[in-house]
Amino acid sequence: MKSIKVAIVNYPTASQTAVHGLTEAMAIANTICAQLEVAVRFEVNTCGLDYLDTQEQAMVVVLPPCINDDFYMKENLPLYQYLSTMQQKGAVLASACAGAFILARGGFLDDKFCTTHWRLADSFRSTFPSVKLNENAIIVNEGNVITAGGLMAWLDLLFEVVSMFSSPTIAQRLSKEMVVDSGFREQRFYRQFVPKRDHGDELVVKAQDYLDANYAKPISVQAIAAHFFVSQRTLQRRFLTAVDFTIIQYLQRLRLHTACQLIELTGKAITEISYEVGYQDISAFRKVFLREFGLTPTEFRKRFSANRTNSEFS
Structure with a gap:
């Protein structure tokens, strides 16, 4: 033995x-x-x-x-x-x-x-x-x-x-x-998006609030910088320093995080969720979702949805 x-x-x-x-x-x-x-x-x-x-x-x-x-x-x-x-x-x-x-x-x-x-x-x-x-x-x-x-x-x-x-x-x-x-x-x-909020940069906090409120709309760094009367370079530099993401990376993760919640908690179709979080191209949404989570949106729903008995898995 x-x-x-x-x-x-x-x-x-x-x-x-x-x-x-x-x-x-x-x-x-x-x-x-x-x-x-x-x-x-x-x-x-x-x-x-x-x-x-x-x-x-x-x-x-x-x-x-x-x-x-x-x-x-x-x-x-x-x-x-x-x-x-x-x-x-x-x-x-x-x-x-x-x-x-x-x-x-x-x-x-x-x-x-x-x-x-x-x-x-x-x-x-x-x-x-x-x-x-x-x-x-x-x-x-x-x-x-x-x-x-x-x-x-x-x-x-x-x-x-x-x-x-x-x-x-x-x-x-x-x-x-x-x-x-x-x-x-x-x-x-299983990864979740938990953005830093305690970094102490007031400009970046305002930019984060702006992204939280407008993530589903077409957004450019230029438009955000103009909204807060700063240069794109200054905004990008301070944002990256504060939260360890570029603005575009942050926006993408914010959209995907919201998509995950909608997939888990609602019976909405994947196409509808894609549009709701700011992706007009469903194939692009599926591709970036798979790259980030290692699962397609449909596979994610089958694994994590609170409504698994719902037949809407499209």
Whole structure:
């Protein structure tokens, strides 16, 4: 019988749902392994920062998601030393959501691809500019380091670890037993547009308010600049500095965000929604929607609509 020792680091502010959920789910995986006569068992140990035992060799060390940034934005040398020792002995380091910040801060993601929660992507990039971030990915497996994206992506991490150390069949059976979709997904399916409003530039706030009120109309940077009696260059520069988007990029995301809400909450036809948010060319709307979210408007509706029983999916 092969024992796979898994250490879950229960650091301060770690999500207890993930900590206990991983423990219980791996117990279910053990039951499935026994039923299918697979000679693998997952032995899970939860350890706080005061009980990081470098003598107890783990094959997988998991950094769960967290509920705020009090811990993952700070240095923790004893934890980095523990992770380094485990990795040198052959352990796979795995993180979910903001756990990637801990790995990156400790140098474990140098020259590697990774993912984290889409909402944290900008902060991650500015903090670790040399790390190769793919915020669209749910899972990035680099062999000895695995990162998972969203707050609930510990489930995806679970299936990835179970698949690696037992078999994909066990992982699939586990997902069915837990009634959790383990099929292909991307974080951009779920991404929302949350524009910055606390940047302190009054001109840009006024421009944002103008775009909020007029996004469905034909809009040019020239017209907005003239409305506020500034040059296009000045407006573009201040807008990009304040919100990290050009005006056209911001407008596009605002229109798509509104389109998503209409697709999710109403039974309006996709063509009607396209016109309502400012796209007169339905093919152009479908193309930009697919590029941004990885789904067509119709696929998005089937996945997320609050009115799934409505037959209007055109």
